[in-house]
Amino acid sequence: MMTTAEQTIPRYKGKRHRLDRPELLAPAGNLEKLKFAVHYGADAVYIGGQKYGLRSNAGNFSFEEMKEGVEFAKTYGSKVFVATNIYAHDEDIDGLEYYLQKLEEVGIAAIIAADPIIIETAQRVAPGLEVHLSTQQSTLNWQAVQFWKEEGLPRVVLGRETSFAEIAEIKSRVDIEIEAFIHGAMCSSFSGRCVLSNHFTDRDSNRGGCCQSCRWKYDLHVDEEQLYDEEADPFTMGSKDLCMIDYMPELIEVGVDSFKIEGRMKSLHYVATVVNAYRQAIDSYFEDPEGYVLKPEWVEEINKAANRPLNTGFFLDTPGAEDHIYEPEEKAAPYDFAGVVLEYDEASGVAVIQQRNHFKPGQEVEFVGPGGRFFKQTVGEITDSEGNSLDAARHPLQLIRIQTAQPVKPMDLMRKKISKK
Structure with missing residues (x-):
């Protein structure tokens, strides 16, 4: 588990861009989790409907549940977004217009989309829906962000591989909202590019069926030779989880507009605890930017909900071998x-x-x-x-x-x- 004392990476020293209050965006796998995320401080939540999302095993929302969630969020001044972030095949297109129009009708503020046909259809048939570009598009540079701005999108969710320096470059060149993951599971593949699940189980990771192949246990062979003791524990190749609670000033000042927490499949306790910690950190910074101090109790709370060891992802440098999990580990959260x-x-x-x-x-x-x-x-x-x-x-x-x-x-x-x- 991470503690501030263990953080030895130099702090980001780049150009500061803004001091506006960012949005805290939380996951919600079902209606109960939505209510707890909002109650514990989320400015917005993102959910999945019963079609077009990448978490087919989550407790995805019916239109009636979406409407109830929207009404609950409004009482707190919060918004609800819907992930429509699959890469669609021809058979997925039937019913798309109706689905997007229903999202607009029940009061959804925005969709999160990757496929150009979903983006174009939403802009055409449901103009009241904002369209945010999904991290599945692996957007990592300012010219790609500029392209999507010219396509009419107000917000881009950057790929998880984007660094502080790259975010600063994007914000200096393109006037657009930037959303970035600041906490949760990291994909071992590039965002939106994994096909391990497709090959191993015929479950399409880009259509909501990812079986998390990187979390499986493996033996290592070259031809017929096993490369280590047969009695040794099998290894995994999953990455450690992202946690940026130690870098709130840097995230705010570099210009990230929306702080995104991963975890629509996570528990109610996880969602409420993590949102609560980041809410306090953000509010504390804006109460006194110059005197801001990271409180140990925020880190302690994060660790009580952590499922895996934590690191800072790609924000400060490229993760190495020490940032991945190769052996079975005890559950991190005590x-x-x-x-x-x-x-x-x-x-x-x-x-x-x-x-x-x-x-x-x-x-x-x-x-x-x-x-x-x-x-x-x-x-x-x-x-x-x-x-x-x-x-x-x-x-x-x-x-x-x-x-x-x-x-x-x-x-x-x-x-x-x-x-x-």
């Missing part, structure tokens, strides 16, 4: 999501919690809320909704009651430390 607060009675100090993972009396837990609200406590007596005492909260989505050491609010999260056993 905490499990245990429950969600639904109600709190101030008179009694008792919270109604919806269980998400097993916990029991005597166990230490943490409560987390938006804006950095946080405390630890030991779980006391647990009762069910009828007041019966329980020896544990065992059942998924079970409603239980416990006394909390401090006041809590609806949508606060409760988590527990994972036993080393």
